[in-house]
Amino acid sequence: xxxxxxxxxxxxxRRNDLLRAAARLFVEKGFNATTxxxxxxxxxxxxxxxxxxxxxxxxxLKAAIIGGLEAAYERLLAATAEVTDSxxxxxxxxxMIRAHLGNLLEGECPTPMLLGETRALDASDKAEIAAAFDRxxxxxxxxxxxxxxxxxxxxxAPPVRLLLFGMLNWAPQWYRAEGPxxxxxxxxxxxxxxxxxxxxxxxxx
Amino acid sequence: xxxxxxxxxxxxxRRNDLLRAAARLFVEKGFNATTxxxxxxxxxxxxxxxxxxxxxxxxxLKAAIIGGLEAAYERLLAATAEVTDSxxxxxxxxxMIRAHLGNLLEGECPTPMLLGETRALDASDKAEIAAAFDRxxxxxxxxxxxxxxxxxxxxxAPPVRLLLFGMLNWAPQWYRAEGPxxxxxxxxxxxxxxxxxxxxxxxxx
DNA sequence: TAATTAACCAAGCGCTTGCTTGCTTAATTA
DNA sequence: TAATTAAGCAAGCAAGCGCTTGGTTAATTA
Numbered sequence: 275x276x277x278x279x280x281x282x283x284x285x286x287x288r289r290n291d292l293l294r295a296a297a298r299l300f301v302e303k304g305f306n307a308t309t310x311x312x313x314x315x316x317x318x319x320x321x322x323x324x325x326x327x328x329x330x331x332x333x334x335l336k337a338a339i340i341g342g343l344e345a346a347y348e349r350l351l352a353a354t355a356e357v358t359d360s361x362x363x364x365x366x367x368x369x370m371i372r373a374h375l376g377n378l379l380e381g382e383c384p385t386p387m388l389l390g391e392t393r394a395l396d397a398s399d400k401a402e403i404a405a406a407f408d409r410x411x412x413x414x415x416x417x418x419x420x421x422x423x424x425x426x427x428x429x430x431a432p433p434v435r436l437l438l439f440g441m442l443n444w445a446p447q448w449y450r451a452e453g454p455x456x457x458x459x460x461x462x463x464x465x466x467x468x469x470x471x472x473x474x475x476x477x478x479x
Numbered sequence: 480x481x482x483x484x485x486x487x488x489x490x491x492x493r494r495n496d497l498l499r500a501a502a503r504l505f506v507e508k509g510f511n512a513t514t515x516x517x518x519x520x521x522x523x524x525x526x527x528x529x530x531x532x533x534x535x536x537x538x539x540l541k542a543a544i545i546g547g548l549e550a551a552y553e554r555l556l557a558a559t560a561e562v563t564d565s566x567x568x569x570x571x572x573x574x575m576i577r578a579h580l581g582n583l584l585e586g587e588c589p590t591p592m593l594l595g596e597t598r599a600l601d602a603s604d605k606a607e608i609a610a611a612f613d614r615x616x617x618x619x620x621x622x623x624x625x626x627x628x629x630x631x632x633x634x635x636a637p638p639v640r641l642l643l644f645g646m647l648n649w650a651p652q653w654y655r656a657e658g659p660x661x662x663x664x665x666x667x668x669x670x671x672x673x674x675x676x677x678x679x680x681x682x683x684x
Numbered sequence: 685t686a687a688t689t690a691a692c693c694a695a696g697c698g699c700t701t702g703c704t705t706g707c708t709t710a711a712t713t714a
Numbered sequence: 715t716a717a718t719t720a721a722g723c724a725a726g727c728a729a730g731c732g733c734t735t736g737g738t739t740a741a742t743t744a
Contacts, residue, residue, distance in 0.1 A: 288721080304598060306511035310702060320723055325703060327721090390595070390652070393509060428676060433660060433668040436653050437646040444645025447595070455638060463638040470675025471633060493691080515732060525693050530733060532691090 289327045291317045297338040301384050305335055305391040335391060336399045342385025343406045346377045350413060363420035364469070370417060372461045374442050379449055379457060386443050411435065426469055438468065494532045496522045502543040506589050510540055510596040540596060541604045547590030548611045551582045555618060568625035569674070575622060577666045579647050584654055584662060591648050616640065631674055643673065 295316035299308040310331055311321045328334045353373035357365050377383045389407065392400050415435050422430035441464060449460065465471070500521035504513040515536055516526045533539045558578035562570050582588045594612065597605050620640050627635035646669060654665065670676075 304509070304511060306509060307599065309700080311700095322703070322705090322724085322726095323722055329703095331702065394512065428671055429668075431668070433665060434672060436649075437669060437672055440647070440649025440652075441642045441645040443652075444641075444649050447645075447648075448641050460638060463634075463636070464642060466633055467639060467642055468672065514730080516730090527694085527696095527733070527735090528692055534733095536732065 288317070292319075292324055292327055292334065293338050293341060296334045297342055297385070297388070300335060300338065300391060301387050305331075305388075305394050310334075332395055332399065335388070336395060336403065339385055339388050339392070339403050340406050342383055342388065343403075343410055345383050346374075346385055347410050349373050349377060349381075349383070350410070354413065363417050363424065364426060364465075367417050367421065367468075368461060368465055370414065371442065371464050372457065375445065375457050375461060378442065378446055380451065384446065387446055389443075411439075414438070421469075438464075441467070493522070497524075497529055497532055497539065498543050498546060501539045502547055502590070502593070505540060505543065505596060506592050510536075510593075510599050515539075537600055537604065540593070541600060541608065544590055544593050544597070544608050545611050547588055547593065548608070548615055550588050551579075551590055552615050554578050554582060554586075554588070555615070559618065568622050568629060569631060569670075572622045572626065572673075573666060573670055575619065576647065576669050577662065580650065580662050580666060583647065583651055585656065589651065592651055594648075616644075619643070626674075643669075646672070 292313060296308070296313045299312055299316065302308075303312075310324055313334070314321050314324050324334070328337070350370060350373050353369045354366050357369050359365055378386060389403070392403055395403070415430070415432075418427060418430040418435055418438075421427040427434070445460070449455070455463075497518060501513070501518045504517055504521065507513075508517075515529055518539070519526050519529050529539070533542070555575060555578050558574045559571050562574050564570055583591060594608070597608055600608070620635070620637075623632060623635040623640055623643075626632040632639070650665070654660070660668075
């Protein structure tokens with residue numbers, strides 16, 4: 275257990291350790307039910323040491339949410355970049371849904387689940403997080419617009435995007451990885467519901 | 480402020496006062512962020528008095544959730560009972576969605592928002608609540624089955640119901656009563672998304 | 685009228701919480 | 715080699731927490 279400085283300031287790895295552990299615990303037990311001692315213990319520190327890296331527990335939450343949203347955003351862009359057919363918006367939406375569900379349910383990045391915990395933060399922090407989340411929503415509105423323009427979606431009004439996010443973000447409440455439904459199948463179920471297409475057998479589980 | 484017994488045991492009104500106040504505060508600030516002193520003060524009691532009516536804070540949460548689910552269930556049934564056309568499942572679904580959104584967003588009964596707080600309860604309490612919630616879901620699965628049978632819905636597999644609940648239960652995260660969207664319009668937007676129908680102008684907000 | 689009881693209040697106990705303070709150690713720099 | 719600094723530890727403080735205990739009061743019952 276080296277105690278001095280190892281990296282002069284390369285990646286601030288212990289700080290990131292704290293962020294990852296805090297995000298995991300916050301998702302698992304909620305913000306208020308997670309103690310700073312829990313977080314410290316999760317990375318092998320003593321109870322007061324996290325406050326060397328973060329001024330307060332709230333700052334830890336804020337940093338975890340914003341960092342997580344940025345990571346999720348980049349995964350989203352990476353997933354759409356792999357879609358070759360840019361003339362059709364449907365495969366792009368499929369890739370985005372799949373990436374989002376992956377972030378939520380299998381990745382290390384279930385940050386949208388923490389959006390409800392912003393209650394614990396003050397107004398300015400909330401605003402900062404809302405801005406980051408707005409940015410995350412832009413590509414979604416864009417793909418919905420394309421789908422509506424090509425007639426595959428009856429409407430791309432804002433409630434559609436918000437209802438879609440509801441479908442997806444509520445999934446952690448009920449989805450179990452051990453269950454009969456794979457994430458690919460769930461993705462297809464969402465698409466079928468949105469685009470009103472028949473997709474019978476594969477989601478009859 | 481009478482201190483003795485007033486009603487011999489008619490409705491246990493102070494107990495209900497506590498339940499209502501607790502439910503409201505739990506929804507507002509979350510279970511852990513709500514102190515038993517908050518609840519006591521909300522009904523004009525001193526800090527220790529709620530424990531005359533409830534053995535623990537957890538018991539308060541459990542009773543609030545189960546009571547709320549039962550109230551929501553009866554409102555759901557009452558709303559469907561008013562639908563005269565029983566040959567078509569679509570108006571029934573519309574009434575259910577409207578009633579559910581009313582419970583969530585305008586009523587005194589936003590209990591589904593508390594389902595996430597069951598983390599704070601032990602396994603047996605969780606199971607009891609899950610049973611009450613299962614019962615709430617039965618009419619939904621039934622109406623979805625009818626819609627699928629009449630060809631209005633491509634599939635009524637379980638994920639469809641869960642995705643629908645996600646759409647609805649996520650709404651408290653973003654819906655504002657002061658906003659441009661009425662609950663009736665939101666209901667139509669949900670229906671349009673589910674049934675894939677064109678419903679252009681009215682939800683373009 | 686006397687005994688009982690439902691429904692509280694006043695006070696506080698033991699514990700946990702977020703956070704602070706002062707010190708220590710190992711790596712870096714001069 | 716000497717000074718500096720990043721990164722932590724050990725200890726603990728003040729506030730707040732859920733909950734208990736013993737008494738009090740007004741309505742009910744016998």
